[in-house]
Amino acid sequence: MSSPPRHVVVLFGSKGSASPGSSLAAETSRLRSLLQEHPRVTVITRGLERDFAGADHLDLAADAPSAVDRALVAVGAGRLHARLRSFPLGRLLNSLGPLDEGRVLWRAARRNGAVRAALKDADVVIAVDAAAVKTAWLARRRGWTPEAYYDHRAASFGLSFGVDGSTVAPTS
Amino acid sequence: MSEPSPAAAAGDRPHVLYVAWGFPPSRGAGMYRALATANAFAAEGWEVTVLTATRDTFERLTGSDPAAEAAVDPAVRVERIPFDPDRGEEDLARWSRSRVLSPLLWNYLRWLRSSAAFPEGGYGHWRAPLIKAAERIHADRPVDLVVGSANPNVDFTPGEHLHRTHGVPYVMDYRDGWSLDVYTGERAVSRRSRAGRIESRMLESAVEAWFVNEPIRAWHAREHPELEGRLHVVSNGWDPKFLRLRPRERLGSDDGLTFAYLGTIYGPMPLREALEGWRLARSRSELIARSRLVFRGRLGHFAEPDAHAAALLEQYHDDGVAYLGPVSKTEVASVYDEVDALLLIVSRSPFVTSGKVFEYAATGLPIAAVHHPETAATSVLDGRPGWFPVADLTAEQVAEAIQRTGEHAATMTGAELEAARAWAAPLARDEQLLPRIRALRALVGGAR
Numbered sequence: 001m002s003s004p005p006r007h008v009v010v011l012f013g014s015k016g017s018a019s020p021g022s023s024l025a026a027e028t029s030r031l032r033s034l035l036q037e038h039p040r041v042t043v044i045t046r047g048l049e050r051d052f053a054g055a056d057h058l059d060l061a062a063d064a065p066s067a068v069d070r071a072l073v074a075v076g077a078g079r080l081h082a083r084l085r086s087f088p089l090g091r092l093l094n095s096l097g098p099l100d101e102g103r104v105l106w107r108a109a110r111r112n113g114a115v116r117a118a119l120k121d122a123d124v125v126i127a128v129d130a131a132a133v134k135t136a137w138l139a140r141r142r143g144w145t146p147e148a149y150y151d152h153r154a155a156s157f158g159l160s161f162g163v164d165g166s167t168v169a170p171t172s
Numbered sequence: 173m174s175e176p177s178p179a180a181a182a183g184d185r186p187h188v189l190y191v192a193w194g195f196p197p198s199r200g201a202g203m204y205r206a207l208a209t210a211n212a213f214a215a216e217g218w219e220v221t222v223l224t225a226t227r228d229t230f231e232r233l234t235g236s237d238p239a240a241e242a243a244v245d246p247a248v249r250v251e252r253i254p255f256d257p258d259r260g261e262e263d264l265a266r267w268s269r270s271r272v273l274s275p276l277l278w279n280y281l282r283w284l285r286s287s288a289a290f291p292e293g294g295y296g297h298w299r300a301p302l303i304k305a306a307e308r309i310h311a312d313r314p315v316d317l318v319v320g321s322a323n324p325n326v327d328f329t330p331g332e333h334l335h336r337t338h339g340v341p342y343v344m345d346y347r348d349g350w351s352l353d354v355y356t357g358e359r360a361v362s363r364r365s366r367a368g369r370i371e372s373r374m375l376e377s378a379v380e381a382w383f384v385n386e387p388i389r390a391w392h393a394r395e396h397p398e399l400e401g402r403l404h405v406v407s408n409g410w411d412p413k414f415l416r417l418r419p420r421e422r423l424g425s426d427d428g429l430t431f432a433y434l435g436t437i438y439g440p441m442p443l444r445e446a447l448e449g450w451r452l453a454r455s456r457s458e459l460i461a462r463s464r465l466v467f468r469g470r471l472g473h474f475a476e477p478d479a480h481a482a483a484l485l486e487q488y489h490d491d492g493v494a495y496l497g498p499v500s501k502t503e504v505a506s507v508y509d510e511v512d513a514l515l516l517i518v519s520r521s522p523f524v525t526s527g528k529v530f531e532y533a534a535t536g537l538p539i540a541a542v543h544h545p546e547t548a549a550t551s552v553l554d555g556r557p558g559w560f561p562v563a564d565l566t567a568e569q570v571a572e573a574i575q576r577t578g579e580h581a582a583t584m585t586g587a588e589l590e591a592a593r594a595w596a597a598p599l600a601r602d603e604q605l606l607p608r609i610r611a612l613r614a615l616v617g618g619a620r
Contacts, residue, residue, distance in 0.1 A: 030262060095274040102272075127264070130275055137264045137272045148264040 004037035005123035009145070010055070010157055012045040013105040013131025029153035031126050042118045043157070046105060052157070058115050060108040068107060072098055101131035109135050120144045128155045186616045187219040187313055189306060191330050192321040193255070193295070195224035196240040199470065201436050201527055202347060204501060205601075206321050207243060208411055209345070212605040213319075214245040216613065221309055222248055223302065223330065225255035232260030235470065239502040243413060253305050255298055258282075291367040295324035306330035310338060316616040317379075318342040325350050325371075332374050341379040341615065343608075345406070348384060352391055354523035355440055363395075375399060379615065382406040382608065385525045385548045406608055407552075408527045409601030410534040414501050415508070417535060420589055423512035423581045428462030431540075431574070432511040434504060435469045435528040437481045440519040442565050446542045447488045449570020450515075454491055457575045459582060464492040465515065468499045468507055504531070513538045513581040515574070516553075520544035520565075525552060530599045536592035538584065540577040542570050552599070557592045558584070 010031065035041070043052045047061030065073070072078065081099040084090030094100060109115045119125060119139045125148040127136035133150050140148035190213065192206035206222075214220045222244075230236040244250065261267065271278040283293045290296035309315065318331035318340055331342025350371050353360040361367040375381060375396055381403050383389040389405050396403075423429065431450075437443065453460040471481045485495045499507055514537050518526045525548040532539055538558035543549060544565060553559045560577045562569040 092274070092276055092280065095276040100274075133264065133267070133275065134272055137267055140264055149262045150264055150267075151262055 005034055005039045007040045007042070007118075007122050007124075008034050009118050009122040009125045010041060010043045010154065011105075011125060011127050011132035011136055012043070012048050012129060013127065013133070013135065014101050014129050015045075015047050030149050030151040031128070031154035031157060034124060034126075039123070042122070044109065044115055044118065046108065050157075056118075058112070058118060060105070060112060060115065063108060063112055066107050066111055068098065069104070102134035105131055106135045106138060116144075123147065124149065126151050126154055128152065128157065185217055185219045186316040186613065187221065188213050188612075189221050189223060189309055189315045189318045189330065189334070190321070191223045191302065191306070191318065191327045193225055193298070193324050193327055194234075194321075195222055195250070196244055197227055197236040197238045198225075198230045199235040199237040199240075199498070202321070202323070203237070203240060204411060204527060205345075205347065205408060207240060208409075208601045209319065209321065209605060210248050211243075211245045212602055212609055214247045215602075216606070216609050218609075218613075219313070220245075220248045221313075221315075222250045223305055223309065224250060224252055225298075226252045228257075229255040232262075235498070237500050237502075239500040243502065251305060251309060253301050255301075290326050290329065291361075291365075291370065292324055292326050295326045298324075298326050299329045302326065302330050303333045306334055307337075310334055310340070314338075315340050317612055319345055321345040322347060322350065325367075328374050332377060335377055342377075343380045343382065343612065344374060344378045345382040346388070346392075347382075348523070349388055349391070351395070352388065352523065354388065355519055355521050357391075357521065357523060372396070378402065380404055380608070380612070384408055385523065385551075387522045387548055391523070404608060407604045408525065408530055409599050409604045410530040410596065411501075411601050415505050415531060415534055417505055417593070418509050419586060420509075421586045423537070423584050423589070424463075428459065428464065429512040429578055429581050430510065431463060431465045431513045431515055431578070432507070433465070433467050433469070433515045433517055434499065434507060434531075435517075435526070437467060437469050437471050437485075441517050442520070442542060443481065443484055443517060445565045445567065445570060446515055446517045447484070447491070447493065448567040449542065449574055450493065451488065451491045452567045452571035453574040453578075456571065457578065459578050460575060461492075463578060464494060466511070467493070467495045468497065470498045471495075508535045508537065511537065513540065513577045515539075516541045516543065516549065518543040518547050518549050520547055522546050522548055525549050529553060530596070530601075533596040533599055534593060536589040536596075538577045538580045540570070540573040542573065556595055557588065 041055035042058060043055045044058045044060065047059060077099055081094055084094045122145040125136045125139050125145045127133045127150045129152065136148040139145045190210050194200040194202045195206045196203055210220050210222050227236065286296035287293045290299040315334060318334055320328040320331045320342065322328060322345065328344050334340040335342050348354045351359055351361050351368060363372065379402065383392065383405055384407055386405050389403050393400050393403050450465055467485060485493060514532050516529060516532055516539050518524060520543060529549040529552050533553060533556055539553065539560065541553060541559060541561040545561060545563065550561065558580055560573045562573045
């Protein structure tokens with residue numbers, strides 16, 4: 001990126017996979033580097049309860065499910081997904097199916113006008129977990145944003161630690 | 173193989189190709205042995221070429237320690253070749269549609285392809301680039317000896333290749349084990365498996381194999397009795413280059429003592445037992461209650477830190493426990509200069525020495541040895557002044573060791589500190605490496 005980013009969108013695809021320990025990495029995360037330029041920050045999550053001080057937080061958890069998601073629930077796909085999750089081959093099959101977290105996030109993101117607008121306005125989109133990758137990748141692929149990155153070291157964004165002197169998460 | 177190489181016979185400096193994935197700026201624990209080995213060969217007059225991975229590899233995968241790279245002897249030539257550029261790629265513009273479709277499936281298929289090249293899923297694909305690079309290096313300047321440093325075990329493949337194609341002798345620096353699980357003492361791979369057969373074939377042709385301690389060497393000698401004379405212990409050691417400590421008149425202050433653990437903080441080590449013992453010691457000792465315990469090191473072996481270890485440390489925050497992040501090897505001396513006593517927390521295994529035990533010994537600081545007595549680290553510290561081992565890993569025993577360590581530190585004189593440092597002089601890294609390097613010099617022939 002030649003000029004400093006004006007708007008950074010941070011995507012959390014999973015409710016529970018973001019590892020707080022990531023903030024203790026010695027390597028600087030890409031997000032942390034970008035924050036040095038003080039861009040506007042929008043965080044998109046699916047119900048992650050964190051204090052994203054100084055950032056706009058768009059929470060997709062409150063949105064009504066799409067027709068596809070309602071249909072999947074109606075046919076019991078959730079129960080099958082949960083059963084498959086308990087063994088390796090099942091997890092592999094789940095990763096190709098409609099209830100894969102990456103696909104769920106993408107369906108929710110494209111239905112939400114504010115999220116779509118944020119992605120289209122972003123100079124950089126950061127996917128902080130594997131479930132956020134598809135949405136970030138498609139946003140770049142469709143020309144909504146010029147740059148998209150997978151940055152697992154940013155997974156602790158919005159967290160701080162009680163451990164004295166630890167490398168705390170970026171909060172602004 | 174016993175014939176002097178052309179280069180050595182001509183009186184040139186012998187040329188060693190040292191293959192080590194985890195070379196600086198890698199932040200892995202094994203990096204220090206790799207760094208010291210390359211430097212020791214150079215100091216002994218060898219021409220040294222190191223074959224390793226590109227710098228970005230470590231930034232992506234293990235974390236990097238750029239300061240350690242400055243410690244590489246300028247005479248050492250470092251050849252870096254890419255290692256799996258896709259792994260850890262952050263730029264999603266470089267992710268293929270199939271990778272996005274299912275990262276899990278994409279990774280599994282890569283693992284299968286990699287294992288087909290060499291039975292080491294995460295590293296097997298590196299075999300072909302390594303061999304190609306070794307061929308090029310040998311063509312440019314004939315290699316007299318190859319030393320491969322595991323893990324990964326794929327580092328052994330250039331040595332075997334140059335031996336098979338050009339008759340170059342090679343050394344396998346195992347450090348720990350390929351077939352041996354050093355934590356359980358069990359076989360990790362069967363002798364009849366593909367990996368087991370490849371290992372046996374490589375060992376048969378190797379001029380030497382090195383191990384970090386006698387229990388691991390003895391295990392391999394039992395498994396391969398025909399190789400007895402070629403299996404050697406080259407233990408780890410402390411690095412004088414990184415450990416220039418200041419003299420101290422006394423330890424601690426009126427505010428209490430600073431205990432420290434320096435090293436990687438990872439799964440099998442008895443971290444909870446150590447922390448419980450610390451908490452108990454604080455409840456019993458006014459001195460320990462005024463003291464603090466700091467942890468410096470990586471949380472786990474990968475770039476993404478171990479969240480469980482972080483959470484565990486956080487639980488003891490109110491007991492004066494602090495995690496202060498990783499520290500470069502180039503800065504450890506300044507950390508040791510600021511602490512008054514050490515906690516040596518090591519996994520239970522007769523095969524585990526740990527690299528940090530040597531450094532701990534050399535600091536002269538009192539050590540509470542929070543590990544089972546059968547751990548190989550015991551044999552290194554046995555007899556060292558200011559060493560307080562535990563009989564078992566109960567909170568009671570750990571607390572007692574910590575209290576005795578603290579009391580010793582609080583009354584220790586500068587002269588006692590220097591005496592403890594002098595005790596560890598024979599444990600310096602070069603003392604372990606030089607006998608083997610000199611023996612290999614005789615093997616390849618030539619004069620300096």
